[in-house]
Amino acid sequence: MSGSAFVPTRPITCAPSRAARELGLKRGEFALAVQLGRIRTVPDEGGGGRRVEWAEIDRLRAQPGFPGTLGERVRVVGTAEGAALMEIPAGRFTRLARLGLLVPVRFYLNRYRAVVWLYLAEDLQQFAADDKNAPLLKGRTPESLRGQLEAGVDLRARNWRGRHLGFLLRQAEAPWARAGAVAALLPPIEIADVVRDPYERAQLNRFRAALPDHGAPGSPFAHLAEQLMTAQDPDEISWLRSDLAHAVEQVRAHAPAPRPAARHAGPAGQAPERHSRPAARTAAGHTGREEDLAARHTWREDGPAVRHTVPKAAPTSPTPPRDHEPGPRTSRPNRGLRAWLRRRNPRAEGA
16 A cells, blocks of 8 residues: 555635635625625635635735735724824714715614714725825815805715625626626616516516615615615716616627527427317317317206307208198197097097
8 A cells, every 4th residue: 555645635715704714804804805806706616606716815815914914904994983093083084974085885774773884994094195185184174065065965875885886896797797786776666767678677686786784674774774775866876877778788789688488389380289279179089178068068948048158059940841741740639639528528439
């Protein structure tokens, strides 16, 4: 026997949970890293979702400062922590976020049904380090921006939707999946108005991207989250409709929606046997369904009519006898009449 020991080979890919443990990330941090493109995934050949190649894990491990650098790139902070990170008051931080200058990457609903927006710490640090943004961090807010705030502008939800759409498009590979990513942010009535064909709409619903869950289905938390994740502004709905129409138009040429197969006639143009007429079966020596029903529901001519039966052909009556050709008479009525007369008049019998 050979002295070499058997060394099992490592599989090519691993599950996301295993990859998160190998990279020292929590479940939410790993999912965000995938959305941001920090970690590359591949489709599972068995149809079980996304997987991570071991080569990708080795690449990330080889980066300088691992695992601290990878964890810092996916760290999220709220308003208070973000303001401290940028060294500005929390009120100014909120105003910058409402104006759309700071784009949230996540949100959740607290127990008071208040929306808590989360931001990438890396994005905030880059914004604060840019000299062009110094007037926004210190001093008086420009007049044009103050007017927007007084008008009640709040672009946090819209910016989150735009960023999340980028996540969905980055993970979409099939043509219908890209169309489903755009449809995920539109109300159903807008989708039905853009995609009129029912088979295309059914295919689109199959590939429509799922949005994050917030609360039990039908709960107030879920309703509020659904409003935040659905396009609200008319101009936002307009460009999403345009993108959806363009995506569906492209997918029609490459992967049209499946439709039910048309029914074809049998050989030599004959209809299938299940569609054959009863008269044809009768001619072949079998009793047709209509004839069977008529035989089972035969009634007297003076009886009530029977529903759902085929009327029988009226019997051909013989030609009535002419005056000089009287028809045959039976003797039974004559014998009965004579017997009755005898009983009525006994003297007639003696005569």
